[in-house]
Amino acid sequence: MALTKTEAAKLTNDMLLAGVVETIVQESPVLRYLPFMEVQGNELRYNQEATNPAASFYDVGDTWTEATPTFNSRTAALRIIGGDADIDAFLQQTYSSVQDLEAAIIAERAKAVAYAFSDSFYNGDSSANPKQFDGLKKLITSPSQIEDLGANGGNLTLDAMDSFLDRVKPGRPDVILCSKRTRRKLNSLRRASGSVLETDVDQFGRHVLYYDGIPVEVDDSISDSETKGTANNCSTMYAAKFGFQTGLMGIENGGIQVEDVGMLETKNARRWRIKWYVGLVLFREIAAAKMVGILP
Numbered sequence: 001m002a003l004t005k006t007e008a009a010k011l012t013n014d015m016l017l018a019g020v021v022e023t024i025v026q027e028s029p030v031l032r033y034l035p036f037m038e039v040q041g042n043e044l045r046y047n048q049e050a051t052n053p054a055a056s057f058y059d060v061g062d063t064w065t066e067a068t069p070t071f072n073s074r075t076a077a078l079r080i081i082g083g084d085a086d087i088d089a090f091l092q093q094t095y096s097s098v099q100d101l102e103a104a105i106i107a108e109r110a111k112a113v114a115y116a117f118s119d120s121f122y123n124g125d126s127s128a129n130p131k132q133f134d135g136l137k138k139l140i141t142s143p144s145q146i147e148d149l150g151a152n153g154g155n156l157t158l159d160a161m162d163s164f165l166d167r168v169k170p171g172r173p174d175v176i177l178c179s180k181r182t183r184r185k186l187n188s189l190r191r192a193s194g195s196v197l198e199t200d201v202d203q204f205g206r207h208v209l210y211y212d213g214i215p216v217e218v219d220d221s222i223s224d225s226e227t228k229g230t231a232n233n234c235s236t237m238y239a240a241k242f243g244f245q246t247g248l249m250g251i252e253n254g255g256i257q258v259e260d261v262g263m264l265e266t267k268n269a270r271r272w273r274i275k276w277y278v279g280l281v282l283f284r285e286i287a288a289a290k291m292v293g294i295l296p
Contacts, residue, residue, distance in 0.1 A: 002035035002244055008255065017258050019103060020110045020274060024256065027114035029217040030121055032202070033175045035242050036250040042078045042277075044251050047071035049284055074281075077126070078253055079133045081116050082275035084261070085109035089268045106258070106272050113256075113274055118221040121280060122177075122238070133279040136238050136288060145289045152229035153293035156185050158193060160291065161211070165239055167289035173239035174247075175215050179222040182235050182294055186211065214239075228293040240288040247287035253277040 003011075009021035025031045053067030085106045095101040124135035140146065147164035149155070165173060178186070187209075190196050198210040209216045228234040241247040254277055261271035282288055 002037045002249065004033065004035050005031045005256070008036070014258075016103070016106070017256070020106060020258050021256050023107045023110040024114040024117070027111045028118045028121075029219050030118060030175075030177060031114070032217070033215075033242060034248070034250050035244075036252050036255075037244060038255075039078070039251045039253055042253070044076045044279070044281055046074055046076070046245075046281065046283060048074045048282070076251055076279045076281040077133060078251065078277045078279045079120070079131060080275065080277055081113055081120075082273060083109045083112050085272045085274070086264070086267065086269040087272070089263070089270060092270065102272070106274070109272075109274055113276060115221070117276070117278065118219055122219070122221050122236075123223075124280070135280065136240070136282075136290065137236070139280070139282045140238075140285070140288050140290045142285045145285055147289065147291040149291065149293040149295070150229075153231040153234040153295045156182065156189065156291075156294050158189050161186070161189075164237065164289060164291045165212075165214070167286075168239050168241055169286045171241070172212075173214055173289075174241050175217055176211060176237065176239050177217050177219055177222065178237040179220070179224050179235045180218045181224045181296060182222075182237055183209065183216060183218050185294070185296075186216065224296075226292075231293070231295060233296060234292070235294040237291040237294060238288065239290075243283075243287075245283050247284060248280070248282050251279045251281055 005021050005025045009018045012018050048071060050070040050072050053069050056065065058064060087102055087105050092101060120132045120135050122135045123137055124132040125138050126132055126134050145167050147160060147167065149160060187197055197216065199207050200210065202208050222236060224235045225232060226234045226236060242249060256276045259273040259275065261273050263270050
């Protein structure tokens with residue numbers, strides 16, 4: 001059964017691990033939505049739907065013709081994200097609360113893991129950096145899934161938004177992901193049209209904006225300085241549906257792990273290690289879309 005990291009954290013009795021997972025989820029907007037599946041080995045081989053078979057009308061006695069869908073074979077590899085957190089033995093001994101000190105230092109390292117995941121979720125390119133998993137920028141390549149605002153970029157419009165969201169099928173996207181600048185522009189467009197983005201409060205007490213019922217999440221890993229033709233101040237917006245064999249999912253082996261490495265030989269400190277064997281898979285191309293060339 002696929003779970004989001006938020007749901008998985010509720011099922012562990014390890015308070016330190018639960019705190020690390022909660023910190024990572026709070027720092028990475030996409031992890032509040034992305035479900036994960038456990039895989040065996042270090043990669044997942046899957047078939048991505050390419051074309052659907054056609055159906056026809058028949059008369060009584062007609063000869064029926066066979067038609068089958070076609071698939072493209074894909075592979076999603078697990079990558080290693082992690083970092084060490086060293087806690088000074090002197091501070092650990094003299095600090096009023098050892099647990100509070102450990103939690104604070106480990107939480108800082110957990111944030112770094114969240115930032116690394118978010119960056120690769122959008123910008124990961126295993127061809128340029130084999131240590132990364134491929135992100136949405138590389139996974140979404142079909143022209144039918146790209147709303148292009150122009151050779152040199154273009155202005156965001158509500159018509160472009162509707163066209164962009166219609167590219168995600170079937171139904172509507174589960175989330176819209178963009179930069180803060182793009183969200184401000186979207187807010188401005190809605191106000192000018194006489195309406196505003198709806199708001200609601202999520203499980204972390206955050207006020208989340210909605211566009212036509214779809215949550216709009218901002219992520220600092222989405223750049224506002226991308227190059228499109230002669231423009232070097234463009235941004236990209238993403239939309240996706242999640243689900244096993246139908247949409248976008250995370251893959252992992254063992255989940256997020258917190259390991260007590262122990263006392264160091266050359267340093268008066270105790271080391272904790274946070275590690276995550278993780279990847280990303282897009283089962284169907286039509287489950288995600290991106291809008292490219294968004295100007296300020």
